[in-house]
Amino acid sequence: MRISENEIKSTDNISELQYDFKPKSRGTIPKFLTLSATLIVIAILFVILLNIIIGGAGTISWDFLTEPPLNGMEAGGIFPAIFGTAALVILMVLLVIPVGVLSAIYLQEYTNPDSKITRIIRVSINNLAGVPSIVFGLFGLGFFIGFIGTGIDKVLLNSDKPIWGQPAIIWAAATLALLTLPVVIISTEEALRSIPRELKEASYALGATKLQTIRRVLLPQALPGILTGGILAVSRGAGEVAPIMFTGVAYYLPYLPSKLNDQFMEMGYHIYVMATQSPDVEKTKPILYGTVLVLLILTFLLNFTAVLIRSKMRRKRVEI
């Protein structure tokens, strides 16, 4: 409807009110408070990093990265731990990405994302992310090793000796996958949600089915988001010790893991072992620092890649 003449006339009678505006304070105190809080954070970060770099930089060498520990971990390198971490993380990614992406697709595309049930599921997933990691470790021990692994041994293999029903890299990877599942689901969901409706409708309007639309339009568009989720999962998983403590990591192994039911060494746990179990802490200190530095660099690099991919994705996203 057009604005009526009566409405226009009625605005003529609005009288001017008188009020004084109060002068504002200059805001020095809030600025000081926020700045000092920020400085404290930066200072702590610097102290940690500096300490680790000074302590560890001298230790890192080609030999340190490629040799196994020697003399009860007082000498040698950390190669088995690096190898074990890499193998563990790769296995974890292979488990967490398919399950996480499929769940996110279900939540976003096959249910009404705003319905009550979907919201309850989403809250549960967020809560899963808040469960302490040691709980995951115990769950992995009870469920994967005690239930699934032992089940395989008894029912499928008919064996009395534990083959799968013991701590192993596959169970540790499964436990870590469970822990990092929320990261992958949430970032995939976010990527799917950010795809404009118009793109989906374009696909449907051409006679594409839901599955075709997901495969040919949605997944390629969401791929950077999925990758970011995967990398964040890796950098989270690579640093976790508690979930693998009962499910597969070994104190020391004279061989590298070659089968899914082998045990393995891992950097985070290696650090824990050297810091707490070593008979001569002073002798292992440089190796300890070196290992921490390698682990830090690894996780920083992974996080950095995630950030790079994400910013690239933002720039490349189709504008509609």
Place this chain on the structure above:
Amino acid sequence: MDTKLKTEMVPELFEYAHPSGKKIDEYKMTVRNLNFYYGRHQALCDISIDIEEYKVTALIGPSGCGKSTFLRTLNRMNDTIPNTKMEGELKLDGVDIYREIKDVSVLRRRVGMVFQKPNPLPKSIFENVAYGLRVNGIKNKSLIAEAVENALRRAFLWEEVKDKLYYSASMLSGGQQQRLCIARALAVKPEVILMDEPASALDPLSTAKIEDLVGELKKNYSIVIVTHNMQQAGRISDYTAFFYEGRMVEFGLTKAIFTNPTMKKTEDYITGRFG
């Protein structure tokens, strides 16, 4: 003014009858007593209309009057929106599209759609046009290439893009993107083309091109077009339906609607007294 007199003269409710006077089975699409709901809100109320073959039917009306919602019931695009409900009868060539057509993708292939904002897929120009063919099971590469060229020619876009078929579609101008979207719709051989304000996001020159294109397309396709621009409806359509608050207030030959509307509401809208 003699508005009071006029209100007394016109009937309260418009009696629908298609001005072509054809029998019901001669129309491309027929809609009878369509109701549509978003949750509890009724967006369309008792719509009956026929879409004649090889003609342009324009839907006009103020924002929120339900014309886009109506358009999207014709290819069941509203199915993708949760909590919606549709009642009534909607037929394509005499076949009920909500009850008798089980595979909605077949319906959408036959009833193509062009959206308000150009929405090319994040793929190359070529792949945008080929997409509809690929998802409908066509694998023959030379056939696809030929069909893509064909569709781009029909949309008068071929000359502008023939040297950059493998560039991303997003590098095209808005008007070109919209013609790409039309080409994409044409590639799957639709019988009816639904256009939802296809030129509202474009500059005047691109708009003129789209309008010319609609004039060409109606030789081979039945077109239903939603538009906010009344001059546009006057220029390109054969029939016009005026929607207001979820109801179809009036339907008739475009000329008749614009020069001599029977309903007071229609006249008010066309003369710009509201909307």
